[in-house]
Amino acid sequence: MTSSTLHDFLEPNLKALREQGLYNEIDSLQGPNGAEIEINGKQLINLSSNNYLGFSNDARLKKSCVEATEEFGVGAGAVRTINGTMTIHDELEKRIAEFKHTEAAIAFQSGFNCNMGAISAVMTKKDAIISDELNHASIIDGCRLSGAKVIRARHQDMDHLRELAKQATESGEYEKVMYISDGVFSMDGDVAKIPEIVEIAQEFGLITYIDDAHGSGVMGGGAGTVKHFGLSDKIDFQIGTLSKAIGVVGGYVAGSRELIDWLKVRARPFLFSTSLTPGSAAACITAFDLMEKEPGTINKLWENGTYLKTGLKELGFDIGHSETPITPCIIGDENLTQKFSRRLLEEGVYAKSIVFPTVPKGTGRVRNMPTAAHTKEMLDQVLAIYEKVGKELGVIS
Template identity: 70%
Template sequence: MAKVLESFLDENLNSLRVQGLYNEIDVVEGANGPTIQINGKDLINLSSNNYLGLATNNLLKQAAKNAIDKYGVGAGAVRTINGTLDLHIALEEKLAEFKGTEAAISYQSGFNCNMAAISAVMDKDDAILSDQLNHASIIDGCRLSKAKIIAYNHSDMDDLREKAKAAKESGLYKKMMVITDGVFSMDGDIAKLPEIVQIAKQFDLITYVDNAHGSGVTGTGKGTVKQFGLEKEIDFQIGTLSKAVGVVGGYVAGKKKLIDWLKVRSRPFLFSTAVTPGDVAAITKAIEIMERSSELVDQLWENGRYLKEGLKKLGFNIGASETPITPCIIGDEKLTQLFSNRLIQEGVYAKGIVFPTVPKGTGRIRNMPTAAHTREMLDKAVGIYKKVGEELGVI
């Protein structure tokens, strides 16, 4: 290893450890369900994005197996050569129907969606108005586009309006986009989409909503855009297929001409091998399940309400979440990491979230209840929170 590289790594890794910012990666032994096993220990799992429990659903597993038997384990090429299977087309038609749009395009990950879609439409002559708490993939997608990035205060519509007006009146930009998460994953709050749409119409802004934590959760499972009845008003609907859907990948939904453009100009679509047949079949089955019934979505929300009530009664600061996402805000980074470690020792897997994922001084344990958790599991988890909270002086 080059000496300069070794020096850089030693200095910065040690610095992260001293600040309590170094994240140890745990290895799950088996399926990622409502309970998991790590180092041979069974734990109640409150750190998964598997909102509806579909990652271990038997119908999805069988669909994947059947597709592998027919198509093999890989698509064999990028989508634009001969990696587009009839399975991909069927999935994209299903996604468009589910999201209430003319068309949809699937990608290998939700992160890829934001890297692909933003830079395919925006460039150095444009401006992007971005919520200051947007996901890292949005931030990176904006940077890749080389557009002027104008951050507005989180969910502050007055600030967005003022900055959109100033950018429009400057005459410096050919196109302007407003981009926001639908559900903000660290606090669980929902974007003010109706107000954003009004401002977008006033200043001719392209509208872009990343619904990663809303798809399968809000709007009877169809996301925050559907929740507000704005399917015809939002230009870009982005979502993952790895959270509530339970598999892997992402998608962009919108007008057909937009999707046609992304197929010829979005680089992850052009230069990455297509999503595997088994995954595509499982995703399609998941969408079918969500279309047939809201049972899993309803159970998810009920479990979210129950966990929130239990933690709030104990005196934990759970913020102002509007979704099942339930943060316990600790503050200090080292105390947050210690709190998480003690939870794991007592039987609850709930990871600490610290800078740079959240601002310094706002460390929290982010709890992700799912439809698959039982009342008994949640009661046990709340009991463990009580024990650790009192022990560490948090409550």
């Protein structure tokens, strides 16, 4: 039974969230997370998955997972530094490094763990971190955990970054200064200005850190935003997930051999959490192989993203400044955003509302994630439903 003290905190705060349109209802899928999903017995076109390339349901990844499970077991049985490192984990890390064009890589249990572990393993209270104001929550938490001074940089404002870098490095207050940015910003779909970041970092001696969770498997032939700009040897930390375009679970850091050796003895989530399951590691390896052998899958993702973007913009929706398949429809008011998402669901489209605190207040949006698995017919149906609901709720005329 909940204590009265806890109840007195939870009850009014939950009520307030619901009244403000900030309470997120969690839906359970009855089956796989593909281009179409089933929720409560209803078939829906799915535009809320990060399964960009459709790999989560790919028969070849399933086969790799099953075979590795039969060989190594369902779990690793220990943390990596004791005896939870298996040859399949070594193979995965080697494959990631090859794909990312770096000397080495380290695999974590999640992308969130990467940021919690990698930042705090290198940065301390004697240091400063300049962080883009729209960076992912895991970056924000990783910065806090490090104890370093966190300096917020205006989103994608390179003049502001140069100003902050100059102040931080010339002040004499800090031993090290790092700049952190998402590679692809998950709520808006815009891409970090990697060439400018590298130029400023070299000018002021900054450590560079790019979280490419939504760029991995999408940009640069799948190798990410840094590879897209041909600057794989200029970014110190490249972070990626194994749970979005790769389709499985986990995360990784790619970089120099020296960096990876350090993280293996200092990154706390790596040291104190059981390894990725052998089946997951094997499935990830297959995903990397498929991205190289079948580039048409990535091309299809981009074709679908462009098609949906163009259609929504022509209907009059505000889709922001996305440069990637991520396609936000910015509604603004939180309650209207939640209502818009519910009406889409009723009409057969599953596209979740995104509201504060994930995005700033007053910028509520429905975020659409087209994938390589969607057909043109599905997207045409989506556009027709968007037009109907948009006009009904006065979002478009």
